[in-house]
Amino acid sequence: MMHCASIVSAPSYAFPFLSGSASTTPTAISLTKRSWKPPPSMAKGPVRATVSIEKETPEANRPETFLRGVDEAQSSTSVRARFEKMIREAQDTVCSALEAADGGAQFKEDVWSRPGGGGGISRVLQDGAVWEKAGVNVSVVYGVMPPDAYRAAKGVPTDQKPGPVPFFAAGISSVLHPKNPFAPTLHFNYRYFETDAPKDAPGAPRQWWFGGGTDLTPAYIFEEDVKHFHSIQKQACDKFEPTFYPRFKKWCDDYFYIKHRGERRGLGGIFFDDLNDYDQEMLLSFATECANSVIPAYLPIIEKRKDLPFNDHQKAWQQLRRGRYVEFNLVYDRGTTFGLKTGGRIESILVSLPLTARWEYDHVRFWNLLYFKQVRC
């Protein structure tokens, strides 16, 4: 698909058909869809959805902006432009801080764009000293939402049937999986959406909304860590609206819930979506404040836990917790399901998955015996 030049740097295990240790030399299996034709049952939503966003193309350099010309013209004033500027600055700040904390590993960058406008910068740090896998991505997307993706993004009840909706979306999204089982996983994501009038209702008003959140998923609780993390979230919220923290904390607890397990994904933080019932400028400042709070909320915890000694059992427990993370992200996470349905850049969307995960049959019988301590600020 991309970077074919980098074949020269491909590790040998990328070419299983070269492996010689088998008594018969195996050939590699097909992973291309060249010969594949969708059956009637697949010719519905998902397939249509995947063509609603153009295929991305790699870029050698970072452009000044990913906005289309018409948006770029008002780049100093429009919320679209100012949000893109904010998330790109946040990406730089977060990545620099993580590299410094990791003390050696560097983020690998992929820049991509789409012919009709939009693009993104994916940065991934893999197999570092502190982080097993850390992704910090920004993207700007111009697309047309199929009804099901529109529901996925807006949480509209499934009995509503909007027509295809042109949309603009810009966001920063990050998941950080440390190696040490006592060091928690962090997720944060801040995004801004605008939809044009639905194609079948040209008179309808353009909509905009903000979404996002920052949440912590440890395998082990250190109360002081959780208190610190939540207190920073509360500080950020309280600068804008006293109801934000309690409301967005509960929203986070409710959202990051693995329904089929009856388990929460982690220990929460803040989460909000479809937020448009406040002044747009205020919400832009709020999202900015939240993004700027990620490092002070997370790095002090990492510094304390990254070097704790651990044993194989504690690592295995972390791996089981990572399995739950995978279950939530692939089955429930709106951003992931939205991305998969709209044909977004898969490697960027699924960078949220841990490097490794584990599923043991019926471990739940012990899991459910674990007790809980609610942490309040």
Next chain:
Amino acid sequence: MMHCASIVSAPSYAFPFLSGSASTTPTAISLTKRSWKPPPSMAKGPVRATVSIEKETPEANRPETFLRGVDEAQSSTSVRARFEKMIREAQDTVCSALEAADGGAQFKEDVWSRPGGGGGISRVLQDGAVWEKAGVNVSVVYGVMPPDAYRAAKGVPTDQKPGPVPFFAAGISSVLHPKNPFAPTLHFNYRYFETDAPKDAPGAPRQWWFGGGTDLTPAYIFEEDVKHFHSIQKQACDKFEPTFYPRFKKWCDDYFYIKHRGERRGLGGIFFDDLNDYDQEMLLSFATECANSVIPAYLPIIEKRKDLPFNDHQKAWQQLRRGRYVEFNLVYDRGTTFGLKTGGRIESILVSLPLTARWEYDHVRFWNLLYFKQVRC
């Protein structure tokens, strides 16, 4: 939830709050939903769906049948009863053969039932000499399908809105993940469905259909293995209808397709669903023949590959392929999504997930360079 007595056999890592190697003793995180209340957006389909099947309760012994009394009465004649008998015999045969091939490890059995009728037998072999994780489950379910689960089971287009539908489902389902990267993963599943008249259309006719398939997912291709596997599938099909093998082979290729990757899950086999356009007796015999073909199709391959030497790179490649398996099962597999939505026994549903899996950022760039050899019988 169940087997609290078995806490005495819990491995130490099941109790992270007992771990002493951390400088501060951490407490375990909440994994219970006791204090959780669903937000308005969750009070829809999924939550209603989870109550459409009763919670299962563990049983000490295997009952003669899981059928309700009314069905049991005609147990010698009804298709429901004869299908249950067939899948339970298949479970015994397959598990015995796998234990013999593994040469040491034994299947652990969990029997469960539901107060209103139905139940199942889950058998899992974990960390054997040959298989990393092998699950062979049978279940009999009396439930009420919510519209979305009904769509998941029948593949009805999402624009249809049937009301809640009482249903009967019986099936055998199995996924076998070997340790050796040259030994392929096998999946097979044979099921029989009956729906009563939809609650909102009492006059509507009762429906029945068969579904199932057997498919192979290697990390490396040995042509002779794939040919052998497909030839056994073809033999089973050809005994009933010459169009079955080509039709069900294509259906399998189309079904086990990871849309967001543009990749097939594996190298196919046979797959069919919603099959009711043939004589019911013929289809019952066909499903029986397919179930009886699993061992002759799979075990000769395992015998040839289970002891091949392999290196770390080949193991890592297998782990990446397992990650794709997880993606397909959690995002697309009908049986899995149906089970998650209807509140089935989660540990039985997700036993299909491998013991361990791996996701490396952008490995796809190498992945897509792998070439393909179509194998025909």
